[in-house]
Amino acid sequence: MIVARTIADLKEHLFALSEGGRRSIGFVPTMGYLHEGHASLMREAKANNDIAVLSVFVNPTQFGPNEDLDRYPRDEARDLKLSEESGIDVAFLPTVQEMYPKPSKTSVIVSGLTDRLCGASRPGHFDGVGLVVSKLFHLVKPDRAYFGMKDAQQVAVIQQIVNDLNFDTIIVPCPTVREPDGLALSSRNVYLSAEHRAQAVVLSQSLALAKDWIQEESMTAGLLLSSVKERIESAPDAVIDYVELLRYPTLEPLDEQELMHKLESPALLAMAVKFGTTRLIDNSLYHPNGGV
Amino acid sequence: MIVARTIADLKEHLFALSEGGRRSIGFVPTMGYLHEGHASLMREAKANNDIAVLSVFVNPTQFGPNEDLDRYPRDEARDLKLSEESGIDVAFLPTVQEMYPKPSKTSVIVSGLTDRLCGASRPGHFDGVGLVVSKLFHLVKPDRAYFGMKDAQQVAVIQQIVNDLNFDTIIVPCPTVREPDGLALSSRNVYLSAEHRAQAVVLSQSLALAKDWIQEESMTAGLLLSSVKERIESAPDAVIDYVELLRYPTLEPLDEQELMHKLESPALLAMAVKFGTTRLIDNSLYHPNGGV
Known part of the structure; x- marks a missing residue:
């Protein structure tokens, strides 16, 4: 498994592995601290594409000022182990500086879908999701991108962005993975x-x-x-x-x-x-x- | 020159011509009624890329309610003639229905750069530009996109979007073309x-x-x-x-x-x-x- 920490590195490896875009790319964007839910997405990405790409990036723009950005759990060593076991070919682990060298002046905003549920409880959350997903899709150029249905509103918002902006990526929603007693993995x-x-x-x-x-x-x-x-x-x-x-x-x-x-x-x-x-x-x- | 009027047609032709992305694409997005300014962009696109793509689309989302959308000049036959003479390989002429089958819930908004000049005189104008350019870039996947410096603010806004969202497209600003007495072509x-x-x-x-x-x-x-x-x-x-x-x-x-x-x-x-x-x-x- 290749670990890329810079955009330049990611692009170079993807270009080589995909033979300039001729081989299909399945993409699993995550915030890390991976669990079996993520693993199911990664296996799906690998099973249905030539190349499976994971990103681990705790995206600051989707956290509100009083949310848990600073204490969001991280375990890079375990993430790399689980992603390699799950068939990932390229793991992209950028720094905040790499993704946002300057604060973005550009926003990707979805109206309507984001007024309710987590959009209402977490103002600005889906603007941050729209921004980082747009950036990551432009960097990885996935044929298919895999998202867990635990974040159903996120899936709906990202599908809306893909439809409205004509992104050439198929969004693949995957079932929520649960503990034996039913608790959704998170x-x-x-x-x-x-x-x-x-x-x-x-x-x-x-x-x-x-x-x-x-x-x-x-x-x-x-x-x-x-x-x-x-x-x-x-x-x-x-x-x-x-x-x-x-x-x-x-x-x-x-x-x-x-x-x-x-x-x-x-x-x-x-x-x-x-x-x-x-x-x-x-x-x-x-x-x-x-x-x- | 291939004329594509649907997204499906455009994609099919671009995939074939570009050999699945292996040949470079130069793109000139326009609102049609082409003049020598556009021709200079088209020749530049052809000279520096394997494939030159033109779009002609009078984008309703970048016009205000009291602006000249309805009377914006159109002459498709002349546009097709000039674009073919200028070396365009694929001309994309979608309908409004093709580009906006439903009103977009997604906005691509640039703050700061759009407060002044035409952004102040034409509220919402650059939101429409950001939206349609994002859509067209996803459809055409250009290596380079050519814009006239007559719309200098537009160039700055699009360059900002490309930087912030990591679009994999080089923006090439080109000099304003003028009448013999100095009037900028428009x-x-x-x-x-x-x-x-x-x-x-x-x-x-x-x-x-x-x-x-x-x-x-x-x-x-x-x-x-x-x-x-x-x-x-x-x-x-x-x-x-x-x-x-x-x-x-x-x-x-x-x-x-x-x-x-x-x-x-x-x-x-x-x-x-x-x-x-x-x-x-x-x-x-x-x-x-x-x-x-």
Whole structure:
């Protein structure tokens, strides 16, 4: 596995490996502290492309002033080991200085999709995502880019940017990978105390319950939301940031009275819940036929 | 010359001609109604790349609600003739529907550089430019893109976008092409009455005079500006939109007291002047050594 820390290095290696663009590139952009969720993306990238590229970059422009940029977990040695084991050919680990030699005067902003969910809780977050993804796509020129559906809103936002700006990259959403008890894998799980870790299972449990509740003839969007919230709040330390039910990928809210078993387009049940200072997100996508 | 009217057609032809990206592409994005200024860009693109690509697209997102989108001049037959004569291999002439099947939710916005000059007179103009240039660059994937310095602010904005977003395209600014009497070539010149056409020469004349005035030991930025404005206003129907003197390419205004012969970075003298309903722009770049 090649490790590139500068843009010049990355370009040189990609040009050589891809034979000037003739071999396909699968790309997994990450913020590092890789887990099995990332590994599943990396294996997918390798399986479906000639060259698999990983980036590890804790992008400062997607963190708010009071967020966890400084304490975001890092473990480069483990990241390099896991990425090599997962079939990555080129790992790109730039410094902040390399990616932002000067503050960017250019913004890539998506309206509409970013008003809700994490966009509402984390103002500016998706502007930072749009900026860094645009930069990384221009540097790596991937044929396909792999993103986990745990960040469903991020997938919707990036797909919108790709559509609107005619990026020549296929966005491949991949399923959320979970712990045996259902907790969605996240680099931020390491922040959880043992007690909070135990309680955090309430997120995936509520999503699983919702999958059943959704089948009930009288179940409306409003009732589903209140039932899910009630379930989450049964965990003593859970503090709900948001629980929302939205059409996917447009992220328009469902009408409170809408009957869930009559859904005509996919609906996303998405939640952000804090345990102490740790904010976890999870979601499930429900399809009109009742599938998940 | 291949004429592509759809994105699918463009991509297919570019892939074939460029042998999957192995041959270099020079790109000239335009709004059509081509003149010798465009021809000089097209010849430059052909001379320095394997494949020369032209786009003709009157981009609605860079026009304000009260601007001349509807009456912007068009002559496709002449455009195709001139582009073929200028060595273009692929002419891309998409419809608005092809470029914007839905209104874009994504914006590409440059702050700072776009507050002044045409950015101040035409709010949103450079957002539209940023959007369409991003789209076209993703579709054409040019190695080099050619822009006329008549739109100096546009060149600065696009160069900023390329730098900030790591586009893999070299921006090549090319000199303004002029009529024998000095009037900068512009598709909008056809709007001018004979009387206004005669008066319009005052723009290039004032720029030429400024080139001399700049050498005078006591000439300050403030005095230069007032002298240039006075000269322009000697044309009976000239209505000044702006005349500004800015550092280039940062577009920061010069101090009024700054002595012009002591310039330490290039300065742009830029103007927008209306004759009746026709708005003309022109500019000159002055270098620290007194060169132009």
